[in-house]
Amino acid sequence: MRVQTVAVAGCGLAGLAAALLLHRDGHRVTLFERFATPRPLGSGLMIQRTGLAVLRSMGLDHDLLNAGARINRLIGKDAGSGRTVLDVRYAALGSADAFGIGIHRAALFELLHRAVIAAGIAIENGRSVTGAPLERDGQRRLTFADGPAAGPFDLVVDTLGIGSPLVPAGRALAYGALWASFDWPQSVGRNKRSALRHQSRRPVSPAFSRTRPSRPRQPNSPGPVRYVAMER
Numbered sequence: 001m002r003v004q005t006v007a008v009a010g011c012g013l014a015g016l017a018a019a020l021l022l023h024r025d026g027h028r029v030t031l032f033e034r035f036a037t038p039r040p041l042g043s044g045l046m047i048q049r050t051g052l053a054v055l056r057s058m059g060l061d062h063d064l065l066n067a068g069a070r071i072n073r074l075i076g077k078d079a080g081s082g083r084t085v086l087d088v089r090y091a092a093l094g095s096a097d098a099f100g101i102g103i104h105r106a107a108l109f110e111l112l113h114r115a116v117i118a119a120g121i122a123i124e125n126g127r128s129v130t131g132a133p134l135e136r137d138g139q140r141r142l143t144f145a146d147g148p149a150a151g152p153f154d155l156v157v158d159t160l161g162i163g164s165p166l167v168p169a170g171r172a173l174a175y176g177a178l179w180a181s182f183d184w185p186q187s188v189g190r191n192k193r194s195a196l197r198h199q200s201r202r203p204v205s206p207a208f209s210r211t212r213p214s215r216p217r218q219p220n221s222p223g224p225v226r227y228v229a230m231e232r
């Protein structure tokens, strides 16, 4: 297989993972990120079995388990009636070893970012990608809001996220999700169950906070909890 020169545009979760896998296959990879320092966006997410298999293939599953929380079962209740509206167990997939992982996005980002640095993959920060024009020889360059173009590259991988300037704008959706982070209610102490019951008038997404990024906290506050409000 010929070694390809690859530009990975965007240093988010997808960009970091793609860079690691391409590097592992022997390609020359450079990551381009608009921020001066790569950083995670958003709050918690759940890694399902497919994602877990990919991270395992990268040798990162052990770190992932350390940074996240193993999830065996998901339960959701209607806030008004108390009726159970969701109750799924990973064991129903037929394997006792089936589970998901709840993890803060920052922890997953740090894990992948560390692996990228350890692999010696180049990251060019402060590079706001504007285009990836095709050259006559079939290769592509990356153009930026400031500074000279980079390349040529055999392959450009677009991991710039939903607002990527490299693809036509998608259609607007008629619905969305609002996420927010709030401080953990002081009145309910450290017991997560009672705190979630306390706040159960809203759908709640528990915080996966074992390795949360540092964030200013109130003295004696056990930390923030996250709520999800869906809007149609």
Ligand SMILES: Cc1cc2nc3c(=O)[nH]c(=O)nc-3n(C[C@H](O)[C@H](O)[C@H](O)COP(=O)(O)OP(=O)(O)OC[C@H]3O[C@@H](n4cnc5c(N)ncnc54)[C@H](O)[C@@H]3O)c2cc1C
Pocket: 009, 010, 011, 012, 013, 014, 015, 032, 033, 034, 035, 039, 041, 042, 044, 045, 046, 047, 048, 051, 127, 128, 129, 130, 159, 160, 161, 162, 163, 164, 165, 177, 179
């Ligand atoms: C509310 C919510 C909940 C979710 N929950 C889950 C979940 O439970 N499990 C799950 O697997 N997924 C979940 N997802 C989806 C998951 O978060 C996204 O699919 C994933 O974060 C996308 O990662 P990404 O690397 O593709 O994009 P991003 O995280 O958006 O990264 C894009 C990167 O590109 C950079 N960039 C952008 N534009 C430019 C530019 N012009 N030039 C240079 N750099 C640029 C950005 O700074 C960023 O670093 C959820 C998403 C949302 C919104």
